[in-house]
Amino acid sequence: MGEALKVAGRELSSRLIIGTGKYETYEQNAQAAEAAGAEMVTVAVRRVNLTDKDKPMLVDYLDPKKYIYLPNTAGCFTADDAIRTLRLAREAGDWNLVKLEVLADQKTLYPDMEETLRAAKLLIEDGFDVMVYCSDDPVYARKLEDAGCCAIMPLGSLIGSGLGIMNPVNIRLIVEQSSVPVIVDAGVGTASDATSAMELGCDGVLMNTAIAEAKDPIKMASAMKHAVIAGREAYLAGRMPKKRYADPSSPLAGLI
Numbered sequence: 001m002g003e004a005l006k007v008a009g010r011e012l013s014s015r016l017i018i019g020t021g022k023y024e025t026y027e028q029n030a031q032a033a034e035a036a037g038a039e040m041v042t043v044a045v046r047r048v049n050l051t052d053k054d055k056p057m058l059v060d061y062l063d064p065k066k067y068i069y070l071p072n073t074a075g076c077f078t079a080d081d082a083i084r085t086l087r088l089a090r091e092a093g094d095w096n097l098v099k100l101e102v103l104a105d106q107k108t109l110y111p112d113m114e115e116t117l118r119a120a121k122l123l124i125e126d127g128f129d130v131m132v133y134c135s136d137d138p139v140y141a142r143k144l145e146d147a148g149c150c151a152i153m154p155l156g157s158l159i160g161s162g163l164g165i166m167n168p169v170n171i172r173l174i175v176e177q178s179s180v181p182v183i184v185d186a187g188v189g190t191a192s193d194a195t196s197a198m199e200l201g202c203d204g205v206l207m208n209t210a211i212a213e214a215k216d217p218i219k220m221a222s223a224m225k226h227a228v229i230a231g232r233e234a235y236l237a238g239r240m241p242k243k244r245y246a247d248p249s250s251p252l253a254g255l256i
Contacts (some may be wrong), residue, residue, distance in 0.1 A: 005204050007181055008097050008129035008150040010068060014039045015198070016228045017070070017183065019208025023217065026061040032211050033062060035221035041067050042099055042206065044074035045089040064093075070131065072099035077112070079119035086123060098123070099153070101133035109159040109186075113140045117147065124148040133185050136170040138177060145180055152178055153185035153206065156197060160209040162189025165196050175201040191220075191227035198231025199239070 004011040017040045023029040033041060041062055062069075071089040073082040079102055086098050102119055104112035111134050123130050124147060131151035132144050141152045154174055157163035164187060165171060175182050181203035188194055188207040197205050205228055214220035 005181060007131065010097070012039045012068075012204075014225075014228075015204035015232060016194070016224055017042065017204060017206040018211060018221070018224075019206070020044070020058060020062065021074070021208055022212035026056055026058055028217060029058075029212075030061040032217050032221040033067065035218045035225065036211070037225045039068060040070055042070045042072045042208070045071045045085060045092075068097070069093065069095060070097060070099050071095045072133075073101050075103075076101065077103050077105075079115040079122070082115075082119045083122055083126075086128060087126070090128075096127065097129045097131070097150075099131045099133065100149075111135050111155070113137065116140075117143055120144055120149055121147050131183070136167045136174065138170060138173040141174045141182075142177060145178055149180065151181045151183055151203075153183045155186040156184045156193065157187030159186040161187055162193075162210060163187050164189055164193035165200070168196070168200055171197070171202065172200050188224075191223040194224050194227040195231035195234070198228055199235050201235050204228070 004013050005015050014037045016036050016038055018033055018036050018038045019042045020029055021044055071086060073085045076082040076085055082100060082102050089095050100116065100120055100123060102112050102115040104110045113135055116132060116134060120130050120132055130149045131153055132149045133153045134140055134144060136154040141154060144152055152174060154171060157166040183204040183206055184197040184202050185206040188205060188210045194205045211217050211221045211224060
């Protein structure tokens with residue numbers, strides 16, 4: 001897929017990032033990560049067992065030496081709560097690269113952009129490398145990059161909805177204005193959605209529910225791997241222009 005994806009000094013050959021929630025077991029999660037070819041996995045530090053050795057632990061199935069763990073603030077509804085969560089995660093696992101999300105309400109799980117921007121600034125001041133989940137608003141995306149975020153992660157549609165890329169125009173505007181990676185985060189439902197995101201010029205795609213809640217998560221993980229590769233290659237190749245009328249594949253001149 002051409003150049004590696006570079007985020008905060010880290011290089012990833014895979015442009016597909018997957019989550020670690022909603023799977024039936026950690027073993028299934030590990031199988032999906034393998035099938036997806038993922039090198040980075042997001043971890044909801046408030047929901048995933050990372051420390052209780054008396055219960056199944058994620059690290060026993062997804063080796064932190066093999067995968068980059070990306071702690072996230074899923075379930076946080078204020079900047080202060082998100083900051084507290086990530087500081088605890090850094091103490092527990094020495095994680096500095098993090099995914100920030102500050103949600104507005106339980107019904108939509110839409111990002112509260114004012115709180116997100118406030119949290120991002122404070123975390124960056126505290127030495128974190130912040131990948132940030134945000135709305136598909138180019139204005140806020142620019143503000144987050146100006147604040148120092150190392151990746152902008154606009155939603156394709158609502159978390160867990162599977163609705164796909166609802167506002168491709170705004171996603172493309174964010175891609176065009178950004179000098180840091182743009183990674184679609186949330187809303188992907190099937191392989192064509194991942195391909196669409198990559199064809200818009202996004203640097204990567206992050207997903208969880210689309211794989212975890214598929215009838216066959218392992219097969220869907222493999223499909224997503226190929227979808228991201230195909231979308232990236234199509235974007236780099238440059239699509240043909242759309243036309244109002246037919247244009248024959250074979251020349252008409254010289255017909256008998």
